Amino acid sequence: MPDFGDHVDNGIFSQILEMDESDHDRDFSEPLVTNFFEQAEDTFEKMDRALAARDLNELSTLGHFLKGSSATLGFNKIRDSCQVVQQYGHKLTVDGVSEPDENICLKKIAEALQTAKVDTAELEKQMKRFFGTE
């Protein structure tokens, strides 16, 4: 397995790759990863809309949602950004301390979302290389 750097938790991701028919036929992992990027893109769009509407609740839900799938695939960087979105959506800092200022929350979320988008784009590139679908 190639090294995806700190983008990917190799232990978890290799568990996913285990489920493929063989190393040459990634019938399971490849569509899964593709699905994930579709899901991520879709979720980012929703997040953008929720951010514009200053809907913290929705942001938190979306953050949790994408955190779940990124964690399952071991995509740690994306997971961490989603965690930030989820937390500030609850008006909490990452350490769980209350952050009552909505503007700060929205700002943090916007930053995390931007990071998540950049990381996702980078990872998608690496994944395409890995699956040879570039």
Place this chain on the structure above:
Amino acid sequence: MHDHGGGNASAHPDIGLLFDLSPLPSLILSPSWRITRASARFLNEWHLSAEACIGQELLPFVQNQLSPSPVHLKFLTTAIDDAIAARAERTSMPMNTRRSVSWRARVIPYFKGDELLAIITEWQEGPLSQLNLIKDEEVQPGLSTDEAFRILVQAVKDYAIFLLDTSGHIATWNTGAELLKGYRRDEIVGKHFSVFYGKEDLDIKKPEMELEICMRDGRVEDEGWRYRKDGSRFWANVVITAVYKDGVHVGFGKVTRDLTERKSAESRLISAYEESEKLKSDFLANMSHEIRTPMHGMLSACALLLDTTLSPRQRDIVGIMDESGQVLLQVINDILDYSKLASGSFSIHSDIVGITSIVTSVVRSVQTTLPPSVHFELFLAPDLPRSVQGDPLRYRQILHNIVGNAAKFTEKGCIRVRAGVQREDHDSYVVMTEVTDTGIGIPEVAAAGLFTPFTQFDATTTKQYKGTGLGLSIAKSLTELMGGSIGYRPNPERHGSIFWFTARFKKIKSLGQIQDWKSKLIRKGDAMLAIPEADVVSLRRELAEVAPVKSLLLVEDNIINQKVMLGLLRSLGFKNIALASNGSEAVNMVRNKPAAYDIVLMDINMPIMDGHQASRAIRDAGIRVPIVAMTAYALKGDRERCLEHGMNDYIPKPVDKKYLIKVLGKWLLHMKDYRKAFDEQMNKLRGYETLTLAPKGNMADRLQQLSLTVRDQESTPDASDKKTGEETNPLKSHGTQSSDETINIVKPTSESGYQHASSVVSSPRFEPLLPPVQPEMLDSFPDLDLQATGDIIITSTHGSHISVEAADSGGDTGTSTSGTTATTPLDPTFDSEKGSDDVAHRDPSTLQP
């Protein structure tokens, strides 16, 4: 001036005559304080002749006449000295005499230029000084004690000090009171002191209560909010003292201090402390999560790798990786345990402990790691109670640590585990557990540091024997938490060590208590997951055998997670996997086919209906299918919350394959099928009702209430035949026959667990009374887990009769099976068909692996 008492008549009366006629008793003193003249009034009042005083030294004279205490006499000298120094008039403080009066002297010095000519003292009689009981030394010169105290009280600014009359109305007021409470003296004197109290305090009649207590105890102290004139409040410390004069209650003294600053400092301190505690525990939880997740990933990858075709050399290498990973995981767990213990955040649970079964199971699990040259001997004392109250997991952890050490350091010979009651009192046992080995032993110098954290007795052993050096210190902390101690001594017979520890367990008093715990038995899952990693492989094989006929429901909203879980489950051999993407869908699916699924895997955080609600709805429908929660955070509260909502177990996310295997193995292989178990369970409940509990009617009643309240609604034909008018009373008498009617079971049509034509739905009314526990948890122990955690032990003796060793029997019933010594060749396989009964009854023999 020197005319002694002359009587010359002249136009200007002689000054001496005027002195003599003074209405005040007076003395004239020489500069050396010798009496030179006494007025007539003085001689009269002091009952003296002129001869008795003229020429006398003043101080001895006063001493003779009045017998004041030295301190009081000093008032006089002080006054005279002061008067001379100031060249002005001074008055001494009253000097008490034995004749219940006091005298004070007004001192007037006469100077001509700088020369002192004479001193005139005028004497005034008064009552005994009231403050004479107070230590005289404290009184400042120049002030009377009364005055001193009045001024003191009046001037104090930091304390409100005032007097109340007997009914609580304010009588005096000082500067402190004015500053603190904002009332001026003229505004407040005469008002009742309850004006300082807030509404809440007034509602509970606190002011009155305080005076009452004060009358009873002499004083009362309180801290609380008090109100100022302007309505603002302050945190006050109040001391009220009952004041008596000549034995008569005259009022109350009240001293109030403003502690607002201190109070807010305290609360700042407390919140800072709470904050740091929270950060610490969050840090621990995060650490455990962050470190364990990748560790599990790595370990499962190793296990999977071991499953593939490998050359012997590759297998060796992967084996080393796997083993090192295990050690590392253990190290991490140790450190986490240790930091929890050190921070005091480690809690001991209260649960049912089956000591015999824990010991047996620990020995069994360690035994598999031993070379054939080492054998186990197990001695369980006959007086060992079968079930006690304590923390089974921690007892197991300590024992496992010590037995594990023994195994690690013993290459040949034997390891002997001995457990028995060391002492016993009315409500507890102290259980002594001792592990003797014939291993490498411990050098005398190292013995002292054995229980110190991060210590290993020999640097060379660290290389040979892996570990953190934390194990024993954790064990020590745990024994202390369990009210016991731990120790070491060399093996007297052969080379080797003896480690012993004690732990205090409470006695189990009533069946009700057991009943309460049944709901907690779910926690046995913890022990299941503690089985050696090596067994995962065999567990997986076993699981693969039954997987094709098992039916699963996966509830997960996220498509990606769904797919991964499906992939994982399929790779384990499961074929029938139904999907639901939210809780509400899941509830509908389960309700429509109440006996269709062997297990439900439930995400928690989902739209529309979350996992908690869904589980509750399923339980409310009376369906007892095992539900396993899947959640992202392994914080402590999560698990409890899942169990509270009626779920049976818990898998942290992201789901680790090995963990999944263990959980599925536990529920699909080792637990009795929920569809069958319910039925058998009810028979057993009936059994113990009639047999064991017959004489104890109240317990039977309780049991009845707890579990048998459901009346038949869709009962089997023979049960309905027996129905009588009694059926309307759900809590009616005990006895097998009536129980039949009160239980609602639809028996599965076939004994094979795979065909479930009929439903196993019990009346919803059953639910609130019996906790949402898998019935097999109440089961006797063909079940591996019951032994593994030492949960409640109900031994099947004959037929359907059950004996419960719980009540006050103290473990000495005739059917006790723990009394045999040296039980078992312990069966290394987890054969659920073999009861522990079996194990325990085997003839004494040593254990050859």
